[in-house]
Each structure stands twice: as structure tokens, then as C-alpha cells.
Amino acid sequence: MPESSALSIPDSPVAALGSISLLAAFLVAAYACAAGAIGNTQRRRRLVQSSVTALYGFTAIMGLASALLIYAFVTHDYTIKYVAHYSDTSMPLAYKITAYWGGLDGSLMFWVSVLAGFSAIAVRTNAARHRDMIGYVVAVVMVVQLFFLALLIYNKNPFATTLTAPPDDGKGLNPLLQNYWMVIHPPSLYTGYVAATIPFAFGIAALLSGRLDDQWLSSVRTWTFLCWFFLSFGLILGGRWAYEELGWGGYWAWDPVENAGLLPWFTCTAFLHSCIIQEQRGMMKAWNLTLVIITFLLTIIGTGLTRTGAVQSVHAFGEDNALALLFVLFLCAILAASVGLLLYRLPRLRSAASFESFISREFAFLLNNWILLACALFVFFATMWPTLSEAFIGDRITYGPPFFNQWMIPLGLVLLFLAGAAPLLAYRRTTRDRLFNQFRLPLGAMAVTIAVLAIAVPRTRVTTSIFHDDLRLPLSLVNFGIIAFTLTSVVQEFWRGMQVRAKQTGGGKATSLIGLVFAKRRKYGGYVVHVAVAIMFFGFAGKAFEGMKDFTLQKPGETFDYRGYTFRFDGLWAPSSRSDENKEVAEAQVTLMKDGEELAIMHPARFRYAKEPDQPTTEVDIVSYLEEDVYMVLTGFSQNPNRSPKEVNFRVYINPLINWVWLGFFFLALGTMICLVPQQWVDRMTPGRKSRLGRLGEAALLLLVAGGILVGSARMAMAQPPDPRSQLEHKDPNQASGLSHNQAAAHIARPDDPAYLAPYRTRLMAALKKENPGIADSELKSKVALGLAPVVEITKQAMAKLVCMCGGCTRETVYECKCSVAANERQKVLAMMARHDLLDPDQRRAAYDEVVAWYTARFGGEHALIVPEKETSGRIGWMVPYVMVLGGLGLLYAVGRRWVKRGRQGMSERRDAVAAAEQLENEDYADRLDDELRDTD
């Protein structure tokens, strides 16, 4: 039996009680599962009620286990191994509590606890109206809980104690995790993962019970929204954490663990859209159940990927083959049971309605679903390919961000276009003149935007490759155009909807707008979310224009210029008020100026934690403007014998439009909140209700409160770390003490290294002067720079192709990584490139190929490349996305044609039904119906 099993009762009372609570939870879960399943199968009310109450009891037991573990952390109970590993005495209280989910064992228990709470709420609110299947819901949830509890009890007990004497102090949490974003990012992501279990449980219960109407769908709608929102929130928080903490100037690197959180987000988004079709037209029932099952499976896959070492990532908890096997077995069992049930009930899930036209909202939603699923499949394939390629062809081939971007950007742009186009289409079919009427304004806005930007901002005309290196498009232009299309489409929807409602109700514009939003919350809340996505794409567009530069300075007062900003180095010191027993701080002060005006004072720093002296962290400083961020990293420094700074190295990023990504999330939260407003709240604002404020006032108050909460959360999301100047005790840099040597390497051997470019510069100048002896200095300088640009570019491309093998970075390239290993490799690349005449295009290509071949041979495979070469063993992996996407499109077209043909055949039957319906309509009932229609909003 593993030493960390809960079946070995430990000595510590807290650990003993904790282990016993896990065992008790397992037994209660087993009972609840059996009682719920048998109760509903045999229609025994008492047994079903007993299982529901047992579920509540299970929740209380997991509450006890969680309280005990946190108690152990706050009382420094280092007899418990998990506590000793992930905390220490000097950690602040907040991080001690968040250390609960900082490690693998605790994160699994956290999963179980959150699911227990959610399932208790879901069952409580739905037990009465789903009494004939709630027992099945309990049983399904408990099956999932039993799996995770089995892992905890057998091998991953967070209450396992040390066999030897406990240490005096713990190891402490990873310094990278000691950040306030980590307080909220994991719980948010776990909440999203766990919330996906509820719709899955209801879906399976519907299949088991045969209750295949829309009831289960309306019950899980809120949970699906919550799942989607918390996944979005978790992903954004993770991006913000990466941006602030990792110091590489970006927020998304297609890391496997990041991708694991994105996968269920794709399918959950697809489900949110397709369930609208089921509710409106009674179609896609089997598809919705399939999506719910896939979403749940992807959350389990994501949970497993991060905990088993199946993928390599700095986010991963470690490698555990036994755990990986258990996850695979569980997934196979769930998949087999779910698919079996779906096939069994398939005849009952067929819909009478069908698609009638490709130009319809239904088809647009279907296309949206297929593309989202294609995105999920692509990301899954590219994430798992290193593991699969190692297993099948013996070479671990990894795809880096350029490969992901080549596929995901165009797919994302198609989705953004659909976000604007689908609302303009009618259900069933849109006639040609209606199509023109709806699309002319948004398409016009798109055309004008593209034309204006193409002329006024030439940088937007730069082409980027999509799907294939040889297929290039001006993606920035296309992106901005589609953003304009989508925003115009949504504004048009709001405007026209407001006008129609004003005409229907006789109210004013403002009242009609608010009434429209609250009467059709899901539709217009969804439109707000589409606006949010458009805004985020605006932020993503800035990536194409970002810049990065390394600078080295020696004396206070020295300046450097970059992209219109001037940076003045003021000094470097170790302020004792920021250093503490936990860490040692080295901090620089740089004044940011523009056109001679001081804009801000920046304090990039480096922290060295006492518990992790070999893992210093960079503490970036960011000055944010709406149009761009100025992002500064202290990459290293060296000191004179008297400890004054000898050389200080900085890396500066200019990130255009990045804050629109965070701003977009604000609108996403607003849109989600609108969708989640309960019907009871809306009913209270219906006509006839007398209140002091009146309906408009109440609605405005509601929006104010909601807006206040959102602004608060947006401020938190955008918050900078506490101003260090408020805590700063300035010290004379010449007397700075306690600074450790922190040599930087980021600035060494860059593609624009003057010594490297000197021969080419000399040749170009000579050639230009020979051609035009009287050439002015300024013109000479600019032409030389133009001539050197391809040399710099090919060198940069070569460096950006090679993965830094230092083992300490998140698969950054030799071009990006700031370590000395990368600096050495860059020097070698420069030496190899210099052997060729890089002013000759053919020689540039040859030099690039030589560098790639040398690096691949040196490290024994294409895993050393950020994107594998298609000509070698990466060919299979390179072909798969094409096969998937093209095959999927073909299948969509073939299936769509069949459905549309069937739908058109059904149209003639419906015409008969209409004629017959006219004959059946009775005047009295018609009047009653008209009365009820008048009261319906």
C-alpha cells in the first residue's frame, strides 16, 4: 500500500481526522450513488430522497476535510507532508490558504469539494421538478466523486504524514505562485471545470430516465453559463498572471495546460449556441447531448493532463504514469457508457424539424458549432502530438505558438464574422432582399474600415501566413474589418430592436431599450458578449505590431530611446523595506518620458526567494495606456567591487492595444450577467407593479449595482501591484549592500548586434556612395538601414525557430529567452550566419537552413524546433490538421445538403398543415390566444 494512502491512519490528530473524513466521504458517496440509481429505476421516492440527503451529508464531510487541511496550513502542521511541501512559516496568510490547491493532492481534493457544493445546490433547486430523474443525477455525480476520492484515498492523500521527524519549516510555495492572481485563477478555472459536471449529470439522467424533452436543458442552462463564465474568467486571469509574472511580455503561449483549459471552453461555447436551436426549433437534441458529454470529458482530460505528466509544461504538477492510466480507464468507462446510452435513445432524439436553407440562423449556428469543434480538435491534436509522436514514431515533436497561430487565427476570424452575421439571419430561411437589407450596413462598415486603414496605416497591410506558409493574407486588415462588421451588426440589432419595441409598447427609446434587453436577456446579453469578443480581437490585433528591445546602461542619468519613448536610468538598489525574511529584492528606477515630458517612474525588480535561491523571479513594471503598454523587465545587472552597479540590463516591450483584451472581458462579464438575470427579477419590473422608483428606475438601479460590481472587478483585474514607492527606502546605490550578482544575458548576441552587422554596413555604405557620391548622410543612413533589414530579419527568424534548451523557460525560443544558454546559442547562430553573404537572398535561405539542420542534429530531433519541418518526421503531424479541417468542411456540406433537402420536403407538408390549421382555428380560442399573446413579452 502506498505510504500516502488514507488507509494507513496517521499519528497527527488533524491528519487522522482528515483521512477518516475522506474514507467516510467515499462510503457515503457509494451509498448515495446506489440509492439514487435504484430509487429512480424502481420509482422509490424514499430511496431517492435518501440519496439526495446523503449528497448533502457528503458535501458537509468534504467541508470538514477542507477546513481541516486549511487548519493544518495556518497552524504550520509540518507533520503533514503536503503542508510541509507547499507552505512555510513566513508565507502570508492568503497564500497559506491558497496553498490548499497549490499541489496535486490538494487540488484533487479541492475539485471534489467544489463539485460537492455545486451538486448540492443543483440538486436542491431541481429535486422537485425532476423527481423522476434526480436520483440518476445524484448517481452520476457520485460516480465522478468516487473516482476522485479513490485517487485521493489510495495514492494522493493530502493528509499523509511524514515517516521521519517533521521539518522545522516547510519548503514554501513556488515563488511564481506567490502572486495575488494565483489566489483567484485556479479556483475560477476549477469552478469552470466542475460546473461542466452538472449539465453532464442531467444529460445522462435524461438518457437514463427517457425524459428527453427540453426540461433538463432549461435546468442546466444557468450551470452551463456559469461553467462558461468561470472558464473564461480563469483563462483571462491565467493570461493576466502570465503577463505580470513571467516577464516575457505576452499573455498566451499555447502552453499545454493553458490549452487544457481552452478545450472545454470551445465545446461549452458551442453548446450555449446550439441549445438555443433546440429550444427554438426542437432540433439538434442528440448533438446537444453529445456536446455536453464531450465538454465533461474534456474537463476530465484537462484535469488529467496537468496531473499526470502526459504533457510537458511549467504548469504541470509532475509525472505519474499510474495516475495517467487511471484517468484513461475512467475516461474510457465514461465514454463507453455515455455513447452507449446515446445510441440507445437515438431514435427518440430525432427531430421532426430540419434545416431548410443554408442561409438561415440555424445553419449559421451549426457552422459556428463545427468551427468551434474544429478548434477544439486542432488544439487537442497539437497539444497531444508530442506524446503521440513519441509513442508512435519515437520522436517527440512539439508545435510552438507559430503553428497554433497559423490555424487558430483564421478560424477565430471566421467565428468572429459569424458572431456578427448570425444575428442578421432569420430562422428557417433568409430571402435575398432580406439578406441585402440586413447585411448592407455592416458590410459597408467593414469595407470602409479596411479601405481607410489600408491607406492611412500601411503597417496593417503586412501579410501573415494562414494554414500554410505560402498562403499569406493581410490579417490585421481583415481582423479590423471583421471587428467593424460585428460591432455594426450588434449596434444595428440593438437599434432596430429598440425601434420595434418602442412601436409595440408606445414607450420612449431608453425605456424600450432597457425593456428589450430584459425581455430578451439571452439574446441581447449574448450580443453584449459578442461585442466583448470583438473588443478582445481588437486587443489581439496589437500582437502584430509589438516591439521588443534590449538595452544595457552603466551610469544613472543615461538614457535610451525606443518607439518614441525615452527611458532614463535613475539607479539600482536593494530597498530593505521590500526585502523581508522571505525574499531579497534588487530594484531599478527608470523614468519614462515622451517629448521631454515625464510620464511615469518605473520600478522593474528581481526577487530572490530564500527557499528558492536558484529561481529568481523578474518583477516587471508596466505603464498602461489605452493604446499600448510600456512593459519593462530588469533582466540582470553586474556590480563593481564597491557594489555599485557596473552594468544594468533591461528589456522593453511595447505592446499595442493589449489593454483592450482585459477591457473586453469586462463586457463579457456584463453580457453574462444580463443572461443570468432571473425571470423573477424581471417579473417584478413588469407593468402594474407599483414601486417608488418605477420600472425604469428599478432597471437602472439594477444596472447600476451590476455595473458597480463589474467596475470593481474590472479595477481588480486591471490593478497594478502596490506602488513600491510608497514602501521604498532609497539607498545610495554606491552603498547598496546585499545585492547578489545577477549577470544578464538577454542583450548578448542579438540579431541587430553592431559587430555582427558591421561588415554588411560597410559594404552597403561603400556601394551607395559609389552609386551616388553626393548622397546626404541622413539618406545614406536610412538606405543602409533598409538594406540591413533583411539581414536582421533572417537572423531573427533563425533564432526564433530554435527552442531554448535551458530547461528553465516555458519553451521560449533562443531569440526570446533571457538566459545565458540562449545567449550562447545566439552567438553560435551569428557565427554560422556570418559565414554566408546575407545580402544575397539565396545565401540568406541557405544560412537559415544550415542553422536549423545543425540545431536539429545537435539535439537529436525536431523537438528542438518551435515548429517541426514538414519535410521530415513532422509530415504526419503537419498533414493531420488539413485532413481534419477540410474533411470536416466536406462532411458539413454533405450532411447539410441532405438536411436542407429533407427540410424543403418537409416544407410542403407544413403548407398542408398550415391550410388545415386555418380550418381548425376556432374564433373563441383565437380570441383567448390573442389575449394571452398580448400579455406575453
Place this chain on the structure above:
Amino acid sequence: MTSSETQTEGEGQDHGGLRQRLVRWAAGRTEVIAAGALVAAGWLLILAINRWHLGPPAVFLCLGWVAIVAAGRLLWIAAMRAGSELDGLPDEIEPVGLTRLGELEREKKALLKAIKEVEFDRELGKMSDADADEIVKVYRARAIEILKVVDSGGEADALPDGEPIDQVIEREVRARLALAGVRAKVKAPAPAAAAAAAGKTEDEGASS
């Protein structure tokens, strides 16, 4: 009887009434009160052990104690529910579905919303008048059918395998069409003939 005696007697009656109400309230909540007392006692003990200092350890211990009491009570209730009748109701689960007026009402509301949605799309210019009229007529027929079923007591045929209500209504419409002798392909009748057919349909429907 003096007024003060009256007043005293009135106050006595008030106190007696309040006491009775309290006793009745407590009698119905014995278990909850006992659990609450147990929780309070546990908290006092925890605070005493922590020397009356309410720091993070004491807080989480208190939360743990609440969880223990709650778990104990809930598991006891779960055991009792499985073993015996607690509420005197029959053990068999009443099916949720087609015999319930609520389900018919829900379907009717969904149809009304769908009609409003179609009208809204027509006003927005997304849907042509012909398409909108066609869809609305079918929805109206189905909604009227539900009204008729509701008026007749809401006892639609309950099917053991839970056929969705919309399909049941669809079958109802077709059944009535068949009774009315309307053929699959119907040509637009003359107004008089249509009125006569409608009258015949109602008569036959009433007699069936």
C-alpha cells in the same frame, strides 16, 4: 373588575400567548435547535482552547465543527428516509409529465414566446410576411390545441416512455384532421365551404 386588573389580566394573556407560540415553534424544530446548541457549545469549547482568541485556526476549527454537526444530522436523516415513512406520502414517485397541467402550460408559454419571436423578427425585417404567417399559423394551431386540452381537464394521454409534449400535440392535431376527413393535400376552399367544414369539425370533435 377594575381597569388595572383588566390590564394585568390582558398582559398575562399576552405573555401566555407568546409563550405558547414559542413553545409551538420550538416543538416543530427540536432537531434544529439541538443542532444549533451543539454547534454553539462546540464553538465555545474551541474558543476556550484557543484562549478566546478568534484567529484563523479557531475560525477553521469552528467551520469544521459546523461541518461535523451538519454531516451527522444529514446522514441520520438520510438513513431514516431510506428506512421509514417520514411524511406519510406513498413511496412511488409520481411521474413528471404529460398528465400535469403545468407541463401543458409550459408548452403553451413556449409557443406564445415563439410566436412573439417570429413577429419580432418580422418587424425587424429579417423574415418575410409569407414565412412569418406560415410559421405563426402552425404555432397558433398547436397553442389552441393545448387550450382545448387544458379546458378538458388537462388529462392528455400519459405515455410510459415520456414522449415529448410537442409530439403529442402534433399527433392530436393530426388525429383531429383525420376525424374531420381533411386529406393530406388540401386546396384553398371557398369561404362558405370552409365555414361548413369548420362547423362539421367542431360537431364531430364534440361528439367524440
